[in-house]
Amino acid sequence: MIHITKRKEMPLPQAMAIRLLSVILALVICGVITTILTGLNPIDVYVTFFNGTFGSARKVWILLQEIAILLCVSLALTPAFKMKFWNLGGEGQVLMGALATAACMIVLGDKVPNALLILCMVVSAVVAGAVWGLIPALFKAKWNTNETLFTLMMNYVAMQLVAYFIIVWEVPKGSGKIGIINQSTEAGWLPQIGSYKYLLNVILVAIITILMYVYLKYTKHGYEISVVGESTNTARYVGINVPKVIIRTMLLSGAICGFAGLLLVGGTDHTLTTTIANSRGFTGVMVAWLAKFNPFSMIASSFLLVFMERGASEISTIYTLNQSFADILTGIILFFIIGSEFFITYKVNFTRKTEEVEKTDA
Amino acid sequence: MKSFTEQTFSRRQFVKLGGGSAVALVLAGCASSGGSGTSSDASASDGSSSNAAAIKPGFITLHDENSTYDLNFINAAKEACKELGISEDTYMIKTNVPEGQECYNAAAELADAGCNIIFADSFGHEDYMIQAAKEFPDIQFCHSTGTKAHTEGLDNYHNAFASIYEGRYLAGVAAGMKLNEMIDSGKITADQAKMGYVGAYTYAEVISGYTSFYLGAKSVCPSVTMEVTFTGSWYDETAEKEGATKLINDGCVLISQHADSMGAPTACENADVPDVSYNGSTQDACPNTYIISSRINWVPYYKYAIQAVKDGSSIDTDWTGTLSTGSVELTDLNTSVAAQGTQDKLDEVKGKLEDGSVHVFDTSTFTVKGAKLDSYMADVDTDANYTADTEAVSDGYFHESEYRSAPYFDVQIDGIELLDTAF
Numbered sequence: 001m002i003h004i005t006k007r008k009e010m011p012l013p014q015a016m017a018i019r020l021l022s023v024i025l026a027l028v029i030c031g032v033i034t035t036i037l038t039g040l041n042p043i044d045v046y047v048t049f050f051n052g053t054f055g056s057a058r059k060v061w062i063l064l065q066e067i068a069i070l071l072c073v074s075l076a077l078t079p080a081f082k083m084k085f086w087n088l089g090g091e092g093q094v095l096m097g098a099l100a101t102a103a104c105m106i107v108l109g110d111k112v113p114n115a116l117l118i119l120c121m122v123v124s125a126v127v128a129g130a131v132w133g134l135i136p137a138l139f140k141a142k143w144n145t146n147e148t149l150f151t152l153m154m155n156y157v158a159m160q161l162v163a164y165f166i167i168v169w170e171v172p173k174g175s176g177k178i179g180i181i182n183q184s185t186e187a188g189w190l191p192q193i194g195s196y197k198y199l200l201n202v203i204l205v206a207i208i209t210i211l212m213y214v215y216l217k218y219t220k221h222g223y224e225i226s227v228v229g230e231s232t233n234t235a236r237y238v239g240i241n242v243p244k245v246i247i248r249t250m251l252l253s254g255a256i257c258g259f260a261g262l263l264l265v266g267g268t269d270h271t272l273t274t275t276i277a278n279s280r281g282f283t284g285v286m287v288a289w290l291a292k293f294n295p296f297s298m299i300a301s302s303f304l305l306v307f308m309e310r311g312a313s314e315i316s317t318i319y320t321l322n323q324s325f326a327d328i329l330t331g332i333i334l335f336f337i338i339g340s341e342f343f344i345t346y347k348v349n350f351t352r353k354t355e356e357v358e359k360t361d362a
Numbered sequence: 363m364k365s366f367t368e369q370t371f372s373r374r375q376f377v378k379l380g381g382g383s384a385v386a387l388v389l390a391g392c393a394s395s396g397g398s399g400t401s402s403d404a405s406a407s408d409g410s411s412s413n414a415a416a417i418k419p420g421f422i423t424l425h426d427e428n429s430t431y432d433l434n435f436i437n438a439a440k441e442a443c444k445e446l447g448i449s450e451d452t453y454m455i456k457t458n459v460p461e462g463q464e465c466y467n468a469a470a471e472l473a474d475a476g477c478n479i480i481f482a483d484s485f486g487h488e489d490y491m492i493q494a495a496k497e498f499p500d501i502q503f504c505h506s507t508g509t510k511a512h513t514e515g516l517d518n519y520h521n522a523f524a525s526i527y528e529g530r531y532l533a534g535v536a537a538g539m540k541l542n543e544m545i546d547s548g549k550i551t552a553d554q555a556k557m558g559y560v561g562a563y564t565y566a567e568v569i570s571g572y573t574s575f576y577l578g579a580k581s582v583c584p585s586v587t588m589e590v591t592f593t594g595s596w597y598d599e600t601a602e603k604e605g606a607t608k609l610i611n612d613g614c615v616l617i618s619q620h621a622d623s624m625g626a627p628t629a630c631e632n633a634d635v636p637d638v639s640y641n642g643s644t645q646d647a648c649p650n651t652y653i654i655s656s657r658i659n660w661v662p663y664y665k666y667a668i669q670a671v672k673d674g675s676s677i678d679t680d681w682t683g684t685l686s687t688g689s690v691e692l693t694d695l696n697t698s699v700a701a702q703g704t705q706d707k708l709d710e711v712k713g714k715l716e717d718g719s720v721h722v723f724d725t726s727t728f729t730v731k732g733a734k735l736d737s738y739m740a741d742v743d744t745d746a747n748y749t750a751d752t753e754a755v756s757d758g759y760f761h762e763s764e765y766r767s768a769p770y771f772d773v774q775i776d777g778i779e780l781l782d783t784a785f
Contacts, residue, residue, distance in 0.1 A: 056474050062467050163594075167785060172509060172741060173748045174565030174772070176594070176785065177461065180489035269462040271489070276462060316426075317456050323426055 003349040015344045022340035026333040033332070038321065045315060049329075052314025053307050065198035065268065066306040067299070068205040069260055073277075074284035074291075074298050075205075075212045076256030079249045080133075081285070082216065082293045084229045089136060089151030090281025092158035093129040093254045095274075097261025099162050100128035102272040105181045105188035105265070106169055117188045121266050122259075129258015130251045132158060137250030141243035155281070162274050169272075180270045190267040201267050208256065213295040225249055257281070290337070308333060417479075417672050419443060419453045419664075420472030422465060424484035426457040429597065430641050431622045435483040435506070435660055442664035446672075461486025469494035473501050479671045481506065481664065495519040502677060504667050506660065507567070509744045509768045511679045522663045523767035524683035527574035528715050529656030529690040531722045533638045534578020535711050536654045536695070536704050537616050540636050541583045543701035550615055552585040558609025559590045560602050560619035560626045563785045566741075568592075570762060570769035571620045574722045575638070576778055581727065582707070588778045589614060594785035599623040608781075610635050627652065636699055643694040653700045655693045662687045680767040685716050723760035728775045735760070740770040 010018075031042030053063050073090050080087035104121045112120070136150040169178050182188060193199040216222040224245050228235045232242050264276055283305060290304075291297035312326030421439045423432040436455060443453045454475060456468045465487045472480050473494065479502040482491050488508035495503040495516050504520045505511070511521035541555045557579060561568040576588045589609055593601040602625025606617050610633045618638040619626035624647060630637035631648040639648075639655035662683055670677045683689020695705055714720035725735045739750035742765045752765050762771050774780070 056471075058467075058470055058474055062471075169746075171746050171748075172566070172744045174563050174568070174785075175485060176563045176565070177486045179486070180493070183489060183492075271462060271486075273461060273486070275460060278460065313456070313458070317454055320450065320455060323458050 001351050003351060005347050005349060007345060007347045010344050018344055019337065019340050022336040023333070026336035029336075030329045030332050033328070038319070038325070040319060045319070048315055048318050049311035052311040055314075059310070061196070061198050063303075063306060063310060064202050066310070067302050068198070068201045069263060070280050070283060070287060070306060071298055071302040072205045072208060072260040072263065073257060073280040074287035074302055075208055075295060076129075076253050076260065077281075077284050078212065078253075078288045078293050078295065078298070079216065079222075079225055080253040081288055082229050083225045083246065083249050085137070085140065085246060085250065086148045087133070087136075087151050087250065087253055088148055088282070088285070089132065089154045089254075090257050090284050091277045091279065092151070092155035092281070093132045093257030094261045094264070094277040094281055095155075095158040095162050096132040097125040097129040097258030098265045098272055098276050099158070099165060099261070100124040100258070101188075101262045101265040102169075102178070102181060103165070105270075106178075109182055109187050110185055114187060118190065118266070121188055121262060125258045125262035125266075126255045127258070129261060130255040133250040133252075133254020133257065134247065137247045141246045159274050162272060166272060166274070178271050178273075181265075181272075182270070188266060189270060190263075198268065201263050204263065208259075209295045209299065216293070216295070221245075221248070290341075304337070417446075417448060417452070417668060418475075418477045419448065419668050420469075420475070420477035420480040421453070421455045422459045422468050422472070422480065422482040422487060423455065423457050424459060424461065424487070429622065431596065432457070432483060434641060434657065435481075438660035438664055439481070442661045442668065445661070446665060446668055448668070459487070461490075463490065465490035466493050469503065470497065473498045478502065479504065479668060481667075483507075492516070492519055502667070502671055504663075504677065506663070507768055509766060512766050513743050517676070520667070520677045520679055520681065521767050522667075522681040522683070523763060523769070524658040524663075524689040525685070525763050526656065526658050526690055527570050527722050527762055527769065527771070528685055529658075529692060530571050530574040531578035531581075531715070532692055532708055532712060533618065533654055533656045534575040534580075535582055535707060536578075536700055537575070537618065537636075537638050538579035538582035538586060539701040539704045539707060540616060540653060540699075541579065541586060544615060545583070554613070554615065555583055555586045556614050557586060557588045557616045557618065558606065558612065558614030559588055560605040560609070560617070560621055561590055561592045562596045562621045563594065564592060564780075564783050566772040567769045568620050569773070570771035572618075573728075573771060573773070573775055573778065575618055576775075577722060577727055578711075580777070581711075586777070589781055590778060591781045592783065592785045593621055595621070597622045599625040602626045603629045606630060607633070612781075645694055645696050649696070649698075651699060652696045654695045654704075657691055657693060658683065659689050659691045662689050682763045682767040685712060721759035723762055723771060725755060725758055725760065728777070730773055730775055732776065735773065735775075738773060740765070740772070742766050742770050 027046065034040055034042045034045050054060060073094060077087055077090050101121045104117060104124055108117050108120060132154055136147050136154060139145040139150060140147045166176060166178055170176055171179050190200055216225065224240050227238065227240060228242055228245050235242050265272060269276060287298055287302045287305060290301040308330045312330050313323065315321060315326045316323045423435055425432045427433045427436055439455060454472055454477060456472065459465050459468045461484055465482065469480050469491060481504045483506050485507045488505050488510055491503050491505045492510065492514055495518050499518055502518050504522060506522050508521045511519050537557060544550050545552050545555060559572045559575065561572060572590055579586045589612060591605045591609060593605055595601060602619060602621045602623050606626040606629035609617060610629065616636045617626055617630050620640055622641060624644065627637050627639055627644040627648045630651045635651060636653050637648060637651045638653050641657050643655050645652045663681060667677050692708065711720065735755055737753060738755045738760065740752050740754040741748050741750050742752040754761050760771055763769055
């Protein structure tokens with residue numbers, strides 16, 4: 001029979017070795033499957049996969065931009081998750097930030113100076129996201145409602161609100177599309193640093209990463225979050241006001257999500273669609289968990305996810321394969337990586353004396 | 363009026379394309395349109411134009427083959443490349459590209475990869491294609507269904523559409539014939555000849571589509587009326603099915619749709635109500651109710667535009683495919699459901715549409731609030747305030763897809779009732 005026991009803390013080099021091994025195994029299996037299903041040379045496929053991310057300067061910039069946005073959402077979710085508040089509403093909070101940003105750009109467009117407009121955008125995006133995080137937090141703190149369902153449902157409300165406003169602002173009439181906002185005047189577009197379209201986003205998210213690390217690790221707030229996450233009873237016992245911590249943390253979580261919405265609408269896309277968050281509110285959960293809520297490790301895990309997505313889409317373009325095939329490869333790699341965490345956390349013991357084990361179990 | 367001249371050029375020039383005199387005609391065409399003449403000179407002089415191997419088209423699609431809308435484009439892209447002898451390793455297709463910054467990124471990546479002509483298939487891609495077109499002036503950007511090429515004034519950015527309203531009109535004729543058959547057999551009275559239509563949005567393309575369908579039916583069955591419902595999505599199988607069911611329960615005896623899923627055809631098959639489909643035949647799934655379908659064939663446009671880059675000639679700012687160019691197609695008349703003599707009637711009307719003796723939006727065939735439409739200012743130049751800017755009615759008919767390729771007929775005519783206009 002097989003016995004599974006929890007390991008003591010595994011030394012980092014050993015843990016990294018297991019992770020590396022899992023990636024290698026995943027790549028081998030992907031290679032075998034690729035050859036069987038498509039007849040392509042797996043090495044070529046890997047090279048293409050790699051080129052999809054690093055093939056040109058532009059591709060590297062796109063990679064950085066995608067990492068920045070995904071990381072921003074993941075960072076936003078982290079304090080809530082660390083508190084064991086399952087905030088699955090990142091998607092909706094990003095959308096609300098995006099909606100608020102777009103509203104400022106459209107309504108205030110050429111009516112106020114650009115600096116003031118951008119200030120309005122930042123404030124309203126952060127507030128909109130924070131409010132969307134605050135509502136489920138209030139219900140949780142006051143009435144102990146299930147935050148998983150609550151935050152999930154808030155996503156749909158946000159999506160419908162965005163859909164409604166798209167129809168209010170659509171151009172041309174009836175098309176259900178807003179198009180690029182202020183394309184001629186560029187009013188409310190976040191400034192571009194030199195000739196680098198995405199550099200500002202990257203820098204801003206890098207700053208948030210450092211701040212989040214410091215906040216979680218060295219501040220009283222961060223400490224309270226981990227205590228509440230470990231046990232609300234302990235927290236209460238040591239005199240932490242749990243409802244206050246929940247509300248404060250969700251305000252922060254929502255606010256950063258709203259900020260991600262600002263970066264998307266004001267920084268890069270300059271439009272509003274119901275799909276602009278692109279499921280990052282959910283992918284971000286995976287990024288945060290894979291990195292065990294360490295902001296710096298999250299750079300690596302968001303890189304991994306973006307790298308695989310970009311590589312996968314490159315394969316489907318170059319070999320005219322359906323994107324689903326690339327998704328299969330991504331799935332295999334993720335399966336192995338998540339699986340490796342299991343072997344890092346737990347130990348598997350094989351025992352030969354099956355009968356005895358069964359008896360003791362009974 | 364300038365773009366009107368371009369439009370007439372475009373149709374003639376396409377017909378003559380294979381004939382060698384095309385290049386001269388194209389140059390004449392762009393000379394009349396001002397600035398674009400210089401661009402064709404530039405691309406002709408860089409020397410690559412005569413080299414067929416240097417052609418590398420790139421295609422951007424919103425979804426992949428699982429969407430009937432995108433499948434129609436993807437198949438056209440592959441077929442056009444095959445017919446022009448462009449190998450599979452040469453052209454590139456980027457699928458699942460959202461209508462945001464990703465579209466600009468995809469276009470720029472295709473440009474980096476050496477593509478010299480890049481197509482996109484979804485309306486929301488337009489602004490990002492324009493952004494890319496400004497950054498890569500030597501590369502041609504062609505956008506299907508867009509509206510802004512004629513106002514942007516870029517030499518390398520082009521719109522294309524097809525006169526699908528003519529296809530819808532023909533499909534409507536087939537529907538009207540079916541209604542007549544039902545009246546003659548005593549199944550319904552002439553007053554009960556009510557059709558239902560499932561639309562996506564209250565967008566000009568949809569309004570133009572259902573109105574032309576209705577006018578086609580009315581041309582053979584004068585007592586026909588129609589109800590329209592909207593789903594607020596281009597693809598929502600459940601909503602389309604519910605919409606069609608609602609219309610059937612409301613007393614509609616024939617259904618058509620402008621949305622991309624199997625929702626409406628399936629509802630019709632379940633309720634045994636005849637259906638005029640869109641985007642391709644649904645006969646396999648609905649053998650007892652499917653009559654006919656209209657669709658846009660993008661192969662002629664893709665071939666035209668790619669050939670133009672090959673020849674170093676310029677591409678029309680607005681290109682409208684027609685019945686004659688093969689861009690508007692009727693697919694597979696289902697003779698076991700359609701009324702007798704439908705094919706002959708369709709051939710006859712098709713001929714008349716092609717020679718110009720019949721116009722779809724002939725103002726003598728419909729009324730608006732009880733009066734004849736003598737003048738209508740259409741919103742041809744896209745702007746945030748929907749400013750009506752172009753007189754579209756002249757010579758006794760509404761000139762659809764002439765001042766730009768994308769439809770702009772958004773008149774509410776008598777005989778059609780909109781059940782909901784939330785979208």
